[in-house]
Amino acid sequence: MATPEINEPTPVKTEADANLPATDHPEAETPAAPPVPLTPEEKEEQDEKKRRLLLLLLLLLLVCLCCVCGLLGRYLIKKEPLPNIIIPTQVSVCTRPAYKFSINNVDGPVSVALSPDGNRIYAAETGGSRLVKVFDRDGNFVTSFAPPGTDKANREPKYMAIDKQGRIFLVDRTSQAIDIYDPNGNLIDAIIGQQMTLTKYIAQQSGGSVPRGLIITHYEGINKNLTYTSDLGLKTIHLTIPEENYPFSPLGLRFDADGNLIYTDTTTDAHSVRVIPAAALEGDLSSFAPVIAAFGSEGPGNEQFQFPQTVVKDGRGNFYISDGNNARVSVWTPERAYKTFFGFGQTQGALNLPRGMWMARGDCLVVADAVGSTLRVYNVSGDEPQFAFDIGEFGLEEGKFNYPIDVYIDGTGRLYIADRDNNRIQVWSY
Template structure:
């Protein structure tokens, strides 16, 4: 490449007097010039060299010259280093999000307390007046109860595609009323049934396993004690409207037994606390209360000797330490029981020992509840309360001793993000919220 080459970065005759002073006559013939990458009128191989050299070739010699530009070079390197670190951080967050999706503030290495309402994502509709909702332990299955139509329990994937529908065996739609639903750490599905006065238990795929007929009675236990044989899981059925229970012997014979005595409870809300205890709200006539079943009994494979030491608290009424149709109870990180006291329009908070502490969510303003139903705590101890008549979800901070109202989301209506008698809520580890929207016949999905 010679000085005639327009792409040359060598000193030009004009800028370097040495070039004009001593041209080398014995220099080998230059090869034909290559096609210039940019042809300008009057500039090119045929143009005189000075004109070619006057073409705006930037003088980058300063970069190569250390003394005066060393500082600049170092600054540039520093900037590049910072950019490299930032790129690594973004790649780290991206990879971590792929492995475990979480809201952005929770992905950051330094905790950032940002309280902003979630946004509506989408809704799925293959449900009839849905009431209860719960998630499988891995968050990949959504279980929903229906209160109209066939009154089934439906299992969806997280995109709202129906996987399977199931119901207690030997019951018709008119004989069952599934309401609230909870999933234990093993993936078993617990469904309260208001007409049957029972909690039906299914495996993760919806196969019927057993029924809890009272605080100290299961159907498998009833059959085992009356037959002397341990029945196979699910090989029996109960319907409160029928005079007999049906069971299948190990030999495969169908037999019946007289139905157990009328139930003494009316289970409504069901949930699990982090330690695996089953928490049930009981709305039996004028004895409204909360029942806590020990984890070790509930987690057992065999319930044919079902004698849990159930811990209970609460009474019927409007006063302190009383409930009117408690719909659901959850346990916060401080071990407190938080109960949605439906017809009293408030949240009732109890100590881990079952001592009444205080109520909250009363009065006017955004914090005031109308008809609280479903509850769910997220990992930051934000309590989400579904207000069925208020047609919103109200969110409170329960991370400290004294809870505080944070915000409300949703409005009344049938458009996207609007509610028409919502009832229950479930939250997954990624900050996705599933909310049953009863009178709109859909489940809404929101996200932080």
């Protein structure tokens, strides 16, 4: 039979024990003895050990330096490639903005952009008088403009982009042109074909140069009628654009960081993305002759588009195209080779009708989903795009959307959203 385990009774500490002096207490510890000072011989021996350790460390550093120099010399002499160094991809974190206020006196806004200094907000409206309205940073109305000599029946503003000089590039779908305005809303030129501008056409009709003092007083693009004044007087001409300037049916516009103008073309059976180099847009456009890079075709396939809307680029130079009627974002490499697509399907972050886009800091892609009545945000800083979150939802109240169609983000972290069917520009901020 096993012997039962017997627990030793725990000593009971009495009040008297607690009041005993520390030296008399049964459990008191003996104080530590003071350190014994080293003799001169022991101190010398200790210092010698430190010197030897320091010398050893210096020798190790010298050996490492010799190894590095030897490897460097070997690669310089033999010209062999250095081994690849794998650096982990740094994935950013997309942050949520907060609603600030709305600019309400716009009629069906379809595009929004800002002046380079951020002090002017431009909103193109497709309802009402179809004007471009200008507001200050607080949302106060400043002025409005449109192609001179036109009425709402023969103009239809769509997407716009503003270059570093403050020139406003605005697509007019009625005239199938990219109108160019100065910061005050005066029409100064227009791209009317792949290789043609208004000033180039005028120069060709005027002996090879643009007349001095040129002012465009009437431009009815849909009927190709142009009236202008100059030092030579008033003149009206009918534009007959050579066939080599087509296809040309621009829709979406964005400038990249290098000043290249990227536009989407929706010519029937020729939907594509086209890039006009920055150098072709400098100064006088009377000799406009860009070498346009193009990619994509019309259709539902991987390398195709169906009504492509806007194009933006990430920090690595990849192109992102809101492929409207294919309900997805198409991704292409900096060399304009097809890479992948995302946003299509029924999963979280799926798109319904993607329209305007903007690339926020840290490669966070903001997509205006018009039918979804929200802005979908994707983190594209890593190897694979990741859905992050939505901004807003359907509704008529402040901070809600009804067919959001375009978005612009300025350098201060403000978001400007063209909330078309709520007839307003919403302003959010990070």
